[in-house]
Amino acid sequence: MQLVLISGLSGSGKSVALNVMEDCGHYVVDNLPSALLPQLVSHLRGAGYQRIAVAVDVRSGAGIVSLPKQVEALRGMVDDLRFLFLDARDDVLIARFSETRRRHPLGDAFSTLGEAIAREREELALIAELGQRIDTSDLAANTLRNWIKNFMNLEAGSQIAVLFQSFGFKHGIPLDADLVFDVRCLPNPHYDPLLRPLTGRDQPVIDFLEKVPEVGQMVDDIYAFVASWLPAYVNDNRSYLTIAIGCTGGQHRSVYVAEQLAARFQDNARVQVRHRSFK
Template identity: 85%
Template sequence: MQLVIISGLSGSGKSVALNVMEDCGHYVVDNLPSALLPQLVTHLRGAGYQRIAVAIDVRSGSGIAALPRQLETLRSMVRDVRFLFLDARDDTLIARFSETRRKHPLGDDSLTLGEAIAREREALALVAELGHRIDTSDLSANTLRNWVKSFMNLEAGSQITLLFESFGFKYGIPVDADLVFDVRCLPNPHYDPVLRPLTGRDQPVIDFLERVPEVGRMVGDIYAFVASWLPSYVNDNRSYLTVAIGCTGGQHRSVYIAEQLAERLRDSARVLVRHRSFK
């Protein structure tokens, strides 16, 4: 049996993620109190269901504080338990609520929308560290669907998942990053009119960057740091480690370096690569 638990801030994309789960053949339950998870698993297993996806968030009230303990119980019942937490910047959440005109679950006459979001973020602080975290701030719904599918395609097991994520500093640092490396000091292909519309995955940009010794040194230094400390993260029982590589626009240098690091570390961990700033 596989159990996927989805949590996160209101407006961060949980409905999109649940729809992906349903499309993948999971039995989907939204807004379940965490205390009922063991009973749900027992009931659905008896009914023959093998894949379950459950959304649990602040709508469950104070009971969500028990979710970390519930996960330990669930892992003794189900071989493949995955936890996905969706996050976003406050300004993005405010904009989404303004566009949809929906009321925040914690909103009332005594709280502004910003204050309700802050209260929800505080209530979910411990839950946010339980599993894989995705910052949906600058993601389209289609991109989020693809990222959730990538998360689901990972095989279960004890091996850590290492995510290399390129981004542009002008769009802000992704909130899901565990380690952040700034590569803006390297020569920028953006200033070459021929290379400007390309990305760090295109061969002309790769050739440009590989001719610069500092780029090779940067890749080697970041690789050495991550490879050296990766066993410590594994020993700390981490399931996921997100390494964010940032340049100015997130199109050339950070993309190239994220791809290079992923290729070098594929034998050390399960590896994902994501590029935030271009489609």
């Protein structure tokens, strides 16, 4: 049996995630009190269901604080348990609530929307570390759907899943990053008019960067650091590690470095690559 738990901030895209799970053939349950998770799993197993997706968040009430312990217990009940936590910046969440005109679950007549979001973020702080965290601040709905599908296609196993994610500092640092490396000190292909419209996956940009010794040294140094500390994350029972590589616009240098690192770690971990600044 596979159990996918989905949590996160209100307005971060949990409904999108649930729709993806349902489209993939999962039995979907929204807004289930976390205390009922063991009973739900037992009941659905008896009914013959093999894939379940459940949204658990602050709507479940005070019982949400016991979710970390319940997750450990659930790991002994199912063959494959995955936890997805969706997050977004406060300003993005406020804009989304303003657009939809929906009421925040923790909103009341005595607090602002910003205060309700801050309270929710505080209540979910421990839960955010339970599994894969995705920052949806700058993601279109279709991009989020694709990322979730990639998350679900990860093969179950003992290897840690390492995600290399390129981004542009001018768009902000991703909230889901565990490690952040800044490669803005490297020569920028943006200043070459012929390379400007290309990305770090295009051969002319690759050729440009491979001719610069400092670029190779940067890749080597980041690889050595991550390779050295990856066992510590494995020993800490981490299932996922997100490594963000940032340049100014997130189009050339960070993309190239993320692709290079992903290729080097293919034999050491389950590797994914994402690029935030283009599809």
